[in-house]
Amino acid sequence: MAPVSNAAVKGEHIFRGIGVSPGVIRGRIVVMDHDHNEEPARRHIPKEKHPDEIDRLQSALTETRRELSVIQSQVQKNLGDSESAIFDAHILVLEDSTLIGEVKRFVETENVNVDYAFHEVAEKYAHALEKVEDEYLRERAADIRDVASRVLNHLTGHSQQDLSHITEPYILVGHDLTPSQTASLDRELTQGFATDVGGKTSHTAIMAGSLRIPAVVGLKDASENVVTGDYVLLDGFNGLLVVNPTDQTLFEYGQLEKEQEDLQIKLLEIRDTKAVTLDGHEIMLSANVEQISDTAAVLDCGAQGIGLFRTEYLFLDRKTLPDEEEQYTSYSRVAQALAPEPVIFRTLDIGADKISHAIGETDEANPFLGWRAIRFCLARKDIFRTQLRALLRASISGNLKVMYPMISGVEELDEANALLEECKSELRSEKTEFDENLEVGIMIEIPSAVLTADVLGTRAKFFSIGTNDLIQYTLAVDRLNEKVADLYDPTHPALLRLMQMTVEAGKRHRIWTGVCGEMAGDPAAVTLLIGMGINELSVAPTMLPQIKYLIRKLKYSETQQLVQEVLECESSMDVLVQARAMVQRAAPGIFHTAI
Numbered sequence: 001m002a003p004v005s006n007a008a009v010k011g012e013h014i015f016r017g018i019g020v021s022p023g024v025i026r027g028r029i030v031v032m033d034h035d036h037n038e039e040p041a042r043r044h045i046p047k048e049k050h051p052d053e054i055d056r057l058q059s060a061l062t063e064t065r066r067e068l069s070v071i072q073s074q075v076q077k078n079l080g081d082s083e084s085a086i087f088d089a090h091i092l093v094l095e096d097s098t099l100i101g102e103v104k105r106f107v108e109t110e111n112v113n114v115d116y117a118f119h120e121v122a123e124k125y126a127h128a129l130e131k132v133e134d135e136y137l138r139e140r141a142a143d144i145r146d147v148a149s150r151v152l153n154h155l156t157g158h159s160q161q162d163l164s165h166i167t168e169p170y171i172l173v174g175h176d177l178t179p180s181q182t183a184s185l186d187r188e189l190t191q192g193f194a195t196d197v198g199g200k201t202s203h204t205a206i207m208a209g210s211l212r213i214p215a216v217v218g219l220k221d222a223s224e225n226v227v228t229g230d231y232v233l234l235d236g237f238n239g240l241l242v243v244n245p246t247d248q249t250l251f252e253y254g255q256l257e258k259e260q261e262d263l264q265i266k267l268l269e270i271r272d273t274k275a276v277t278l279d280g281h282e283i284m285l286s287a288n289v290e291q292i293s294d295t296a297a298v299l300d301c302g303a304q305g306i307g308l309f310r311t312e313y314l315f316l317d318r319k320t321l322p323d324e325e326e327q328y329t330s331y332s333r334v335a336q337a338l339a340p341e342p343v344i345f346r347t348l349d350i351g352a353d354k355i356s357h358a359i360g361e362t363d364e365a366n367p368f369l370g371w372r373a374i375r376f377c378l379a380r381k382d383i384f385r386t387q388l389r390a391l392l393r394a395s396i397s398g399n400l401k402v403m404y405p406m407i408s409g410v411e412e413l414d415e416a417n418a419l420l421e422e423c424k425s426e427l428r429s430e431k432t433e434f435d436e437n438l439e440v441g442i443m444i445e446i447p448s449a450v451l452t453a454d455v456l457g458t459r460a461k462f463f464s465i466g467t468n469d470l471i472q473y474t475l476a477v478d479r480l481n482e483k484v485a486d487l488y489d490p491t492h493p494a495l496l497r498l499m500q501m502t503v504e505a506g507k508r509h510r511i512w513t514g515v516c517g518e519m520a521g522d523p524a525a526v527t528l529l530i531g532m533g534i535n536e537l538s539v540a541p542t543m544l545p546q547i548k549y550l551i552r553k554l555k556y557s558e559t560q561q562l563v564q565e566v567l568e569c570e571s572s573m574d575v576l577v578q579a580r581a582m583v584q585r586a587a588p589g590i591f592h593t594a595i
Contacts, residue, residue: 032174305341307538467517531559
């Protein structure tokens with residue numbers, strides 16, 4: 001450990017980010033150097049030297065593949081199959097003929113060094129992913145940069161920062177921490193980590209949760225304002241890095257840690273119970289899932305099934321589309337693993353640009369409002385038909401449900417259901433079994449769907465409100481645009497009224513309404529959702545125990561009264577204050593707030 005230095009920040013200073021792995025830890029930090037990740041210099045390479053550059057690239061790809069295979073094996077041994085599967089996508093990047101071919105062409109047409117060419121091409125791909133609306137897909141840009149960094153290290157002769165000389169426990173702080181770097185951390189010495197960039201769904205965040213160490217991402221410029229040896233407190237609950245914490249702060253966090261220890265015991269005690277309010281109103285509490293390997297986490301957290309299974313993962317990071325048999329096998333495995341609890345599969349919700357390698361389509365200028373989700377599927381019925389047939393075949397398990405994303409009106413729903421009926425007829429003629437009573441619902445994530453919910457309710461078996469998109473489309477806010485991101489407001493009165501309208505339409509048609517967006521995992525928002533009459537909440541497995549605990553501390557009648565009051569509010573701040581006050585009264589430990 002480096003000697004204690006004069007702190008870059010004098011006095012207590014708090015950096016705020018996103019907590020991605022719970023826990024509180026205090027200690028000295030080690031700041032990761034990231035200067036070597038700068039753009040390689042562009043050098044002129046004559047044509048006769050091009051073969052040498054391509055040979056350098058092949059050697060770097062081979063070495064990187066070897067490194068990643070070693071890391072993957074270590075992760076599988078130490079953390080399990082789910083975490084090691086993260087590196088399948090990394091290895092696929094190295095085998096992407098389109099990307100590698102583009103690098104070679106760049107060298108040959110621009111007469112440049114291969115490290116510069118590789119950096120430029122990899123950055124183009126990563127930058128394109130960063131523009132995607134879906135957070136899970138957006139975070140895949142970090143995976144590309146992780147692989148690219150390792151390849152560039154071999155091309156330029158740089159190496160990863162060596163932490164092997166450190167013999168005392170430390171908290172790691174850096175601009176970024178890639179999944180492979182996270183996997184390589186010394187589990188005995190690394191007490192936690194904090195990064196300037198990253199999000200909740202990044203593979204680095206997933207790895208942190210598996211390592212069971214506190215982690216905070218999205219701190220913006222923290223790494224530039226601290227130095228190795230600074231004493232900090234890392235709060236993985238609230239996403240805080242506190243530099244030079246005062247005695248008062250340390251005392252308050254000591255109290256918080258005791259409260260959290262008590263809360264964790266209580267969460268474990270209620271794991272196998274249902275989410276029922278104090279006055280007997282039950283809420284179906286399900287989990288959001290990204291891929292097959294996540295099903296173990298669903299079972300461990302006490303969820304009542306899966307409320308949102310994102311099928312996109314099957315279509316990404318590959319040169320060809322998954323066929324019916326592959327999809328059927330995947331969907332069946334998930335449904336059978338959760339049986340008899342329900343599993344709701346959302347049909348393909350990505351645009352053509354994300355699978356352009358397989359279908360030859362080009363990028364769009366504005367994918368948020370473009371050719372994606374149900375629009376893309378109805379235009380490419382060959383792709384949609386294959387998925388629907390696979391889902392129907394897997395439905396024989398009896399616990400499978402299907403929902404269509406981004407439905408804007410009855411025409412799209414009718415067209416999708418008509419294709420589903422065609423697939424059913426085909427399977428009957430083939431004497432292939434499926435669930436004749438398969439429930440098919442829709443995502444409510446566009447204002448037009450809310451305003452036509454009464455008609456849609458005659459054709460759907462359930463509504464699932466996708467709050468992330470509904471907020472974005474209602475408020476005309478691109479939450480990826482930092483200039484307007486603060487306008488992305490889950491408690492905006494207009495949004496609450498749209499959600500209430502959806503619930504009421506569902507009740508009129510005697511169908512249930514759920515929420516599968518981030519609001520379902522926000523304690524303050526949960527009080528509002530329950531009071532509106534939402535029947536089901538689907539949240540990330542890591543948040544589910546706390547949400548269950550909160551529900552069991554609330555009174556349904558009081559949440560109904562709260563909703564009546566906030567629907568009269570003129571500002572979202574008034575809504576938030578009242579909702580948070582109810583949470584604090586019912587379950588004060590949920591917010592984990594010390595400062």
